Amino acid sequence: MDLQKAEKKINKSRxxxxxxxxxxxxxxxxxxxxxxxxxxxYGSVMPIKQLGSVNVVDPTLITVQCWDKxxxxxxxxxxxESDLNVVPSxxxxxxxxxxxxxxxxxxxxxxxxxxxxxxEAKVSVRMIRRDFIDQLEEEEKSEDDIERxxxxxxxxxxxxxxxxxxxxxxxxxxLMSI
Numbered sequence: 001m002d003l004q005k006a007e008k009k010i011n012k013s014r015x016x017x018x019x020x021x022x023x024x025x026x027x028x029x030x031x032x033x034x035x036x037x038x039x040x041x042y043g044s045v046m047p048i049k050q051l052g053s054v055n056v057v058d059p060t061l062i063t064v065q066c067w068d069k070x071x072x073x074x075x076x077x078x079x080x081e082s083d084l085n086v087v088p089s090x091x092x093x094x095x096x097x098x099x100x101x102x103x104x105x106x107x108x109x110x111x112x113x114x115x116x117x118x119x120e121a122k123v124s125v126r127m128i129r130r131d132f133i134d135q136l137e138e139e140e141k142s143e144d145d146i147e148r149x150x151x152x153x154x155x156x157x158x159x160x161x162x163x164x165x166x167x168x169x170x171x172x173x174x175l176m177s178i
Contacts, residue, residue, distance in 0.1 A: 003152055006132045010125050010160050017121040017164065021171050024110050028059040028174075029099050039078040041071050048075055052095075062097040069093035110175045118164050125160050129153050 022032040035049040048054060052066040052075070066072045072090045079088045079097055088097045102110075136149045 003132075003149070003156070006128055006153055007156055009128045010156055013121050013124045013128070014160060014163060017117060018167060020117050021114050021167065024113060024171070024175070029056045029062045031056060031062060033084065033099075034062060034064070034079055034082070034097060037078050037082050039071070039074050041074050048078070051075060052093075060099045060101070062099065064095040064097070066093040066095065107175050111172050114168055114171050114175070118168050121164060122161060125157055129157050 019032070022030065023036070031054040035054045036047045038045045039048055039051060041051065048064055051068070051071050052064045055063050055065065057063050064072075064075055066075060069092060072093055072095050075095050076088045076090050079086065079095070084097075086097055086099060088095050090096075132153045133146075133150055136146050141149075
């Protein structure tokens with residue numbers, strides 16, 4: 001594994017982390033909350049974003065304008081069965097998803113979830129670093145090359161950790177704002 005491959009893997013971990021925390025609801029509605037919910041339609045399973053356009057109308061309302069009005073009920077059912085604890089309604093080909101205000105207790109719980117996801121991302125990156133170093137040592141390179149490789153991968157890991165900490169702070173601020 002060369003440094004570029006390690007960097008790509010680290011960036012994948014970062015993007016995955018950002019996507020996952022984007023699904024956590026703060027004080028404003030976010031299309032990420034529902035767009036990846038799977039819906040049983042046409043004899044298969046598809047995410048909502050492939051069945052209609054997901055829009056945020058105001059801070060407490062998300063709508064899905066279905067491309068096929070016949071899918072509106074299926075989308076409604078899929079949203080109801082998700083863990084969002086919301087009650088969507090259907091108006092023709094439009095699914096409305098009102099979001100209730102979240103309590104202080106739930107906000108603190110969401111912050112804990114963000115920190116847990118961050119720790120999982122950091123563990124993933126530590127594993128990438130370990131694999132990189134193991135491969136360096138297996139290639140029987142000189143001590144200088146191994147030390148240089150260790151320093152280079154550690155710089156990437158430190159940069160990743162700094163980015164994650166900034167994302168945590170940003171999301172925590174969003175979650176705790178009313």
